[in-house]
Amino acid sequence: MDSIEQNYEDFISTVSHELRTPLTSIRGFSQTMLASWDKLDDNSKKKFIKIIEEQSNRLIHLVENMLSVTKLQSANNTLVYNELNIKSIIEQTISIVKTQYPQQEFEFNYKENLPNIFVDKDKFQQIMTNLIENSAKYSSGDNKTIISTKLDNNSVLINVSNIGIGISKDDYEKIFTKFARIDNPLTRKVQGSGLGLYITKKLVEKMKGKISVKSESINSNSELQRITFTLKFPILNIEEQARIKCNQ
Numbered sequence: 206m207d208s209i210e211q212n213y214e215d216f217i218s219t220v221s222h223e224l225r226t227p228l229t230s231i232r233g234f235s236q237t238m239l240a241s242w243d244k245l246d247d248n249s250k251k252k253f254i255k256i257i258e259e260q261s262n263r264l265i266h267l268v269e270n271m272l273s274v275t276k277l278q279s280a281n282n283t284l285v286y287n288e289l290n291i292k293s294i295i296e297q298t299i300s301i302v303k304t305q306y307p308q309q310e311f312e313f314n315y316k317e318n319l320p321n322i323f324v325d326k327d328k329f330q331q332i333m334t335n336l337i338e339n340s341a342k343y344s345s346g347d348n349k350t351i352i353s354t355k356l357d358n359n360s361v362l363i364n365v366s367n368i369g370i371g372i373s374k375d376d377y378e379k380i381f382t383k384f385a386r387i388d389n390p391l392t393r394k395v396q397g398s399g400l401g402l403y404i405t406k407k408l409v410e411k412m413k414g415k416i417s418v419k420s421e422s423i424n425s426n427s428e429l430q431r432i433t434f435t436l437k438f439p440i441l442n443i444e445e446q447a448r449i450k451c452n453q
Contacts, residue, residue, distance in 0.1 A: 224267065227260035270400040273331075274383070277407045284325040284411060286449055291322060291329070291363065295352060298333045306341040314353040322361050322438040323446050324412045333363075335405045336434050340367040345429055363436040371430030372420040380418065381406040413449075414438040 234253045238245065245253070292315050299311045322329075340350040344367040353364045372380065383403045409416045415437040420430045441449070 224264070227263045227267075230260045231257050231264075267400075270404060273404045274400060277404065277411075284328060286323055286325060286412075286446070288321040288446075289324055289326055289329060291319070291354065291361070294326070294330050295333055295354075295363075298330060298337055299352065302334065302337045302341055305338070308348060309341040309344060310349040311337075312349060312351045314351065316354050316356060319354055319356060319361060320440045323441045323449065324414075324438065328408050328412065332405050332408050332436070333365075335401045336365045336436075339401055340365050340432075340434075343367065343369045343432075345369045357437070359440050360437050361440060363438075364433050365436075366431055366433035368423065368429050369432050370428065371422070372418060372432060374420075377418055377420075381416070409436060412438070413441075 234257050238250065238253055242250075295313060295315075299313060303309070303311060337350060337352065344350060348368075350365065350367045353366075355362050381402050383400065406416050417435050417437075418432065419435070420432045422430050
């Protein structure tokens with residue numbers, strides 16, 4: 206079996222597994238409610254409906270990620286570049302993610318008068334949504350996500366960090382690959398397709414940026430670490446911006 210065929214079979218197998226879990230939950234709880242509606246109290250009904258809603262959202266998110274992967278591999282996937290001030294986009298993204306993770310604290314440290322970056326606005330928001338959601342989803346300890354920005358030579362840096370179970374250096378590159386899932390007690394409790402960071406890296410690189418991750422101990426008495434994802438986007442002059450637009 207050649208590598209292309211093997212990759213295709215691995216893709217189908219993984220997607221089938223990811224789809225089956227939420228579909229089984231939706232079917233199971235729906236059947237229970239239909240068969241035992243009169244026997245269930247209101248709290249049980251609300252609980253079952255909430256599970257169905259959560260699993261439906263999980264399916265939608267998985268399908269959206271799969272469509273994003275398909276678009277990334279398409280030659281027709283063009284980006285609409287414009288100068289962008291990142292402050293309002295990040296603030297908006299935090300507000301959206303906060304509604305999904307109300308127990309999570311968010312701290313945004315913005316360096317004033319930061320230069321604009323030259324990116325596709327929608328794709329940049331998708332990148333920030335993926336990273337901030339990822340941080341909220343896998344947070345432990347103090348349940349706080351910190352987003353900070355700064356100027357680094359001729360680039361804008363954006364850091365998204367949280368406290369969680371550490372990532373081995375050997376897994377730094379792995380987490381950005383398709384369907385990657387790091388096996389630890391926290392990730393086993395959290396549902397995910399393993400596509401979010403893969404999509405994020407591809408989008409960042411398409412827009413001439415870079416992304417990296419670093420996991421550092423917070424103290425010697427804890428297995429928890431501070432995990433920081435760093436985005437780096439170059440500040441482009443008018444000539445460099447025009448060259449990118451001409452190549453679209």
